[in-house]
Amino acid sequence: MERNFEKVEEILQKHGYKKENLIRILLDVQKQYRYLPEDVINYIGVALQIPPAKIFGVGTFYAQFSLKPKGKYTILLCDGTACHMEGSTALLKAIEEELNIKPGEVTKDLMFSVDQVGCLGACALAPAMVINEEVYGNLTPEKVKQIIKKIEEGEKDAQ
Amino acid sequence: MLSSVRQAIEFIEKQKEKRNEKLRDLSIYVCVGTGCTAKGAMKIYNEFQRILEKEGLIDSVKLSKLEEHESPLKRTGCCGRCSNGPLVNILPHGYFYAHVTVDDVSKIVEKTIKRGEPVEELLLFDPTTNQRVKTLEETTLYENQNFYIMEDIGKCECDNIEDYMARGGYSSLIKVLSQMKPEEIVEMVKASGLRGRGGGGFPTGLKWEAAKNSKAEKKFVVCNGDEGDPGAFMNRTLLERDPHLVLEGMIIAGYTIGAQKAYAYIRAEYPIAIHMFQKAIDDAKRLGLLGENILGTGFSFDVEIKEGAGAFVCGEETALLASIEGKRGMPRPRPPFPAQSGLWGYPTLINNVETYANIPRIIRDGVEKYRKLGVTNSPGTKMFSVTGPLKVTGIIEVQFGTTLRKIIYDICGGLVNGEEFKAVQIGGPSGACLSKEFLDMPLDYDTLRSADAMVGSGGIVVITKRTCMVEVARFFLDFTKRESCGKCIPCREGTMQAYTILEKFTKGKATKQDLENLEFLAKLIKTTSLCGLGKTAPNPIISTLKLFRDEYIAHLNGVCPSGTCTAFKKYTINEQICKGCGLCARSCPQGAITGERGKPYKIDQEKCLKCGLCVEKCKFKAIEIL
Ligand SMILES: Cc1cc2nc3c(=O)[nH]c(=O)nc-3n(C[C@H](O)[C@H](O)[C@H](O)COP(=O)(O)O)c2cc1C
Ligand code: SF4
Ligand code: SF4
Ligand code: SF4
Ligand code: FES
Ligand code: FES
Numbered sequence: 001m002e003r004n005f006e007k008v009e010e011i012l013q014k015h016g017y018k019k020e021n022l023i024r025i026l027l028d029v030q031k032q033y034r035y036l037p038e039d040v041i042n043y044i045g046v047a048l049q050i051p052p053a054k055i056f057g058v059g060t061f062y063a064q065f066s067l068k069p070k071g072k073y074t075i076l077l078c079d080g081t082a083c084h085m086e087g088s089t090a091l092l093k094a095i096e097e098e099l100n101i102k103p104g105e106v107t108k109d110l111m112f113s114v115d116q117v118g119c120l121g122a123c124a125l126a127p128a129m130v131i132n133e134e135v136y137g138n139l140t141p142e143k144v145k146q147i148i149k150k151i152e153e154g155e156k157d158a159q
Numbered sequence: 160m161l162s163s164v165r166q167a168i169e170f171i172e173k174q175k176e177k178r179n180e181k182l183r184d185l186s187i188y189v190c191v192g193t194g195c196t197a198k199g200a201m202k203i204y205n206e207f208q209r210i211l212e213k214e215g216l217i218d219s220v221k222l223s224k225l226e227e228h229e230s231p232l233k234r235t236g237c238c239g240r241c242s243n244g245p246l247v248n249i250l251p252h253g254y255f256y257a258h259v260t261v262d263d264v265s266k267i268v269e270k271t272i273k274r275g276e277p278v279e280e281l282l283l284f285d286p287t288t289n290q291r292v293k294t295l296e297e298t299t300l301y302e303n304q305n306f307y308i309m310e311d312i313g314k315c316e317c318d319n320i321e322d323y324m325a326r327g328g329y330s331s332l333i334k335v336l337s338q339m340k341p342e343e344i345v346e347m348v349k350a351s352g353l354r355g356r357g358g359g360g361f362p363t364g365l366k367w368e369a370a371k372n373s374k375a376e377k378k379f380v381v382c383n384g385d386e387g388d389p390g391a392f393m394n395r396t397l398l399e400r401d402p403h404l405v406l407e408g409m410i411i412a413g414y415t416i417g418a419q420k421a422y423a424y425i426r427a428e429y430p431i432a433i434h435m436f437q438k439a440i441d442d443a444k445r446l447g448l449l450g451e452n453i454l455g456t457g458f459s460f461d462v463e464i465k466e467g468a469g470a471f472v473c474g475e476e477t478a479l480l481a482s483i484e485g486k487r488g489m490p491r492p493r494p495p496f497p498a499q500s501g502l503w504g505y506p507t508l509i510n511n512v513e514t515y516a517n518i519p520r521i522i523r524d525g526v527e528k529y530r531k532l533g534v535t536n537s538p539g540t541k542m543f544s545v546t547g548p549l550k551v552t553g554i555i556e557v558q559f560g561t562t563l564r565k566i567i568y569d570i571c572g573g574l575v576n577g578e579e580f581k582a583v584q585i586g587g588p589s590g591a592c593l594s595k596e597f598l599d600m601p602l603d604y605d606t607l608r609s610a611d612a613m614v615g616s617g618g619i620v621v622i623t624k625r626t627c628m629v630e631v632a633r634f635f636l637d638f639t640k641r642e643s644c645g646k647c648i649p650c651r652e653g654t655m656q657a658y659t660i661l662e663k664f665t666k667g668k669a670t671k672q673d674l675e676n677l678e679f680l681a682k683l684i685k686t687t688s689l690c691g692l693g694k695t696a697p698n699p700i701i702s703t704l705k706l707f708r709d710e711y712i713a714h715l716n717g718v719c720p721s722g723t724c725t726a727f728k729k730y731t732i733n734e735q736i737c738k739g740c741g742l743c744a745r746s747c748p749q750g751a752i753t754g755e756r757g758k759p760y761k762i763d764q765e766k767c768l769k770c771g772l773c774v775e776k777c778k779f780k781a782i783e784i785l
Contacts (some may be wrong), residue, residue: 118389123552
């Protein structure tokens, strides 16, 4: 894939080309591409004079980063203590049924991806999930299916 | 821009007058904390905006004597009762509305805003008295708490620096900069007895003293807002509802130890908290309370946010520092402690969000008032996030020494109907499970430690008969094994082994030898790991083995007493109900169900995978789980 690095340059500039800002740079790259593309990592490595292997090291250490493309809608399903005890496992099953993907995977059309996370800090509404920064709480498998269906319909209408 | 201490004091006085007037007048506070927002608080806010504008109420001088164009509609931070959200508080009456829907807004405008009457059916329900109450202060829930750092609940504007100053904010910073020497501040923090709220409970004053006494050309202040504990969200709440309180504490810390720069490490999973805190930094800079030559005193200080990227171990202080430097967040042995050698080798003071939030209050109110709250060795208050099948869940603030019973029954209204209390899990993955014998134990650092538990960051999860304690232990080990950074063998391999054994239990394959191995392993991991993650990882095992040993034994004998562990479930067809339609047999992926149409079907236990598909398929609810 041909990629121009204007966007990456912009991100690097925003963070002053500083090594110590690597995590933030990667977070911004991730926001831009929904994952950390290999060529972008190499590009950053050259720009900041960090060996790309080190950047991969950071990229694989933190849960936020992905070296594989994510969906347009990233579902973060909470499996923290409160959510687990209030039935997050059943929610995962509902997502699997609806989208045919497991945690860490993305749908073929790159529309949805799902990840299980530690805690979203919305425990009072357990079980909870976040789709692109929007928090959904007090979920049931039915509600999860409805939410996904609604997004799918919205996407169809937009086309 | 306030360029002198005198100007700042005058500015605060002016804001106070303004606020007093505001509180006498009409204002509508909509809670926009994470909990309420997830339940649609912004829709409520927008609907208020729409109706007030349509009715010409927003600019009406008759209704509000406020400055022209100042809207009576305000956003407030988490009120701690997230399960009752969205919440709306209307002043001056103080009518506190719960579960507000978009359709309710016009009713509130008609009755309360225009006529000053309450909308009865929306008033907060107090589960301890089974009555509706008019104001938040009237609830027993309120009475049993001690709002100290969460004061002004339901009537503070989280993203408004003027409002914060009107509530007494930044007066401590002004006092410190103009009247106190760093030594005096350290003495005051020491005398207050404040202990770190990040989990360990280390005396904050001693930490500040060490950082202050370290000699170096550069020093740093760090705020630990990682809060990776599953089940805990008080740091998030605090950053969202009163970011300036935390910021003020950090600036005071910077002045005290002689630092020029601070980092606030906040996890990326908390976008609203990051947004709020960034706004707080920008506003403080705009007013001259942060940045170059603060209030003309010659003290310069800068605060920057660093986003965490989702690794529990990054909450550990040395790992967090590595992460700020842009590296993998791996802990390193201490000493040297960060106060001697932290960021890039310079002395660094690192405290928790809630710890910093206590500082401005201690300086403003004095040590004596502070020590009136709590118990001798743990003064002050603690925020807890309480979750589980309770009537009220959310954030609470109580003084140290409060009992679990008070929290669960008097503040949170007890368990929802039919649920039976079994245990609480307190302190996250490093914490413990406490049985009902501990309900009357006072919660403070030392008492909890004597019970092999921890305050941790303050997550309390209530567990009922429905939940299997072995499964709880398995769940936490799954978490710590995944989050172990892998640097040392006892933690990396030990948690993996412990997990495997616990999984054998929940799958019904454990032996007596496994029980012994588990105990041995737990002790080994605890004593030989490098950082706090490994040292505390076995706590959930140790506490459940001690208090709920019978459940482990039951699993050895082929029974899961709570009926949670799927492996022990038995799917059977009730012959009385079964109509013999055969639907279940067709859906069973294992071919475990056989029978003849029209007659009761049967499940072959040997073949059954316990997937539960057949239960969903049977229209007559004939399949039972034992
Ligand atoms: C695995 C691990 C995770 C931790 N997570 C946090 C955290 O999320 N927030 C926090 O303030 N402290 C956390 N701590 C404790 C910190 O290392 C440190 O003691 C604390 O931030 C010091 O602040 P305090 O003195 O104000 O409590 C954690 C410790 C360990 C070992
Ligand atoms: S105890 Fe665990 S988390 Fe801590 S340094 Fe060792 S391996 Fe890493
Ligand atoms: S689906 Fe229900 S009613 Fe039909 S055969 Fe199976 S158990 Fe009997
Ligand atoms: S639980 Fe699953 S495997 Fe067992 S009988 Fe029902 S459908 Fe078949
Ligand atoms: S445990 Fe799920 S949001 Fe905290
Ligand atoms: S978010 Fe509104 S009460 Fe917690």
